[in-house]
Amino acid sequence: MLSAFLYFDLSFMVWYLLGPMQVQIAGALLLDTQQRALMVAVPILSGAVLRLFLGLLADRIGAKRTGLLAQALVIAALMAAWTLGVHSFGQALLLGLMLGVAGASFAVALPLASRWYPPEHQGTAMGIAGAGNSGTVLAALFAPLLATMFGFRNVFGLACIPLLVVLVVFAVCAKDAPVPVARKSLRDYAHVLVGNRDSWWFMFFYAITFGGFVGFASALPGYFHDQFGFEPKIAGWATAACVLAGSVMRPIGGVIADRIGGTRTLLAVYLSVALLVGGAALGLGGTAGVVLLFVLTLLCLGAGNGAVFQLVPQRFGREIGLMTGLIGMAGGVGGFVLAAGLGVIKQHGGSYAPGLWLFAGIALLAWGLLRSVTHQWRSRWMALGTARI
Numbered sequence: 001m002l003s004a005f006l007y008f009d010l011s012f013m014v015w016y017l018l019g020p021m022q023v024q025i026a027g028a029l030l031l032d033t034q035q036r037a038l039m040v041a042v043p044i045l046s047g048a049v050l051r052l053f054l055g056l057l058a059d060r061i062g063a064k065r066t067g068l069l070a071q072a073l074v075i076a077a078l079m080a081a082w083t084l085g086v087h088s089f090g091q092a093l094l095l096g097l098m099l100g101v102a103g104a105s106f107a108v109a110l111p112l113a114s115r116w117y118p119p120e121h122q123g124t125a126m127g128i129a130g131a132g133n134s135g136t137v138l139a140a141l142f143a144p145l146l147a148t149m150f151g152f153r154n155v156f157g158l159a160c161i162p163l164l165v166v167l168v169v170f171a172v173c174a175k176d177a178p179v180p181v182a183r184k185s186l187r188d189y190a191h192v193l194v195g196n197r198d199s200w201w202f203m204f205f206y207a208i209t210f211g212g213f214v215g216f217a218s219a220l221p222g223y224f225h226d227q228f229g230f231e232p233k234i235a236g237w238a239t240a241a242c243v244l245a246g247s248v249m250r251p252i253g254g255v256i257a258d259r260i261g262g263t264r265t266l267l268a269v270y271l272s273v274a275l276l277v278g279g280a281a282l283g284l285g286g287t288a289g290v291v292l293l294f295v296l297t298l299l300c301l302g303a304g305n306g307a308v309f310q311l312v313p314q315r316f317g318r319e320i321g322l323m324t325g326l327i328g329m330a331g332g333v334g335g336f337v338l339a340a341g342l343g344v345i346k347q348h349g350g351s352y353a354p355g356l357w358l359f360a361g362i363a364l365l366a367w368g369l370l371r372s373v374t375h376q377w378r379s380r381w382m383a384l385g386t387a388r389i
Contacts, residue, residue: 267370
């Protein structure tokens with residue numbers, strides 16, 4: 001569990017690295033708002049797609065070996081960015097593509113942890129391992145400050161130090177669970193998508209919770225800078241407060257879902273998020289009020305992430321690696337659309353408010369759709385005993 005958490009934590013730190021430094025990088029490369037948003041969104045999309053393939057690889061060679069390979073690729077990409085530099089928008093996008101490998105760690109860390117625990121403790125186990133997304137807090141806190149002190153190029157080199165330490169810890173301590181894991185293929189992914197409607201529901205619901213979390217985490221430094229004139233360091237700290245709330249709530253959301261049911265938890269999450277983001281779009285409470293609203297929004301989204309993955313192992317226990325890849329991919333796609341979409345709307349409309357209203361409406365739609373399938377799920381999964389739906 002500890003190895004999975006540390007691997008996930010540091011992977012999320014570097015996956016998110018461009019977000020907190022986006023204002024400084026955009027200033028150096030002369031990027032407009034739309035380009036800046038695309039730059040921070042590309043790692044999210046790359047990580048989403050690569051999760052599918054890392055899930056396949058983890059089923060074939062084991063989660064531990066897959067994690068070691070992925071971490072080595074990320075370190076190599078950061079070392080190249082540090083030694084050669086990032087001098088253009090195209091190079092920034094290329095680095096973002098490579099950092100997506102770190103985002104794909106989702107498909108390694110969660111199966112590595114999940115396969116050691118019975119169904120009634122899946123919400124807690126997956127929540128603790130998934131709390132590794134707190135690595136985004138480290139990036140938000142320190143990356144803008146270090147970029148101001150040493151330049152954003154040197155931050156890439158500094159990030160390699162903790163990654164190398166965790167790589168050694170992971171190599172020594174991580175162990176694959178002694179359970180049989182069937183090798184999957186792309187055909188198996190297609191079969192799950194075509195033959196099971198529940199897989200699409202889970203992908204949609206996670207695209208809102210995790211997509212909202214990672215999308216806002218990437219977009220908020222730029223939003224706070226544009227909307228309130230925050231310096232990069234202050235924007236990073238405000239974002240760190242939001243991300244910390246969401247990261248802390250992920251395991252708590254899993255525990256709550258274990259006790260009251262994942263669907264009940266998610267229903268409360270979606271309704272709360274719709275109200276909170278709507279309040280932020282209206283600018284309720286001024287600068288401090290909007291920051292607080294986003295802290296509460298990411299807190300709710302973090303709880304939703306834990307709740308979704310309390311339900312996933314109960315429905316797809318034998319296909320957890322495959323479904324982790326699919327659902328994680330959907331979450332990343334949701335984050336890409338949110339982060340890039342907010343930038344496009346701001347660039348062409350002059351305001352972030354329409355984008356925020358759109359996301360609030362989608363959260364409300366998710367609440368209504370979840371209510372429509374909850375009764376069906378509960379009646380179908382009654383045989384799961386102590387696990388709560």
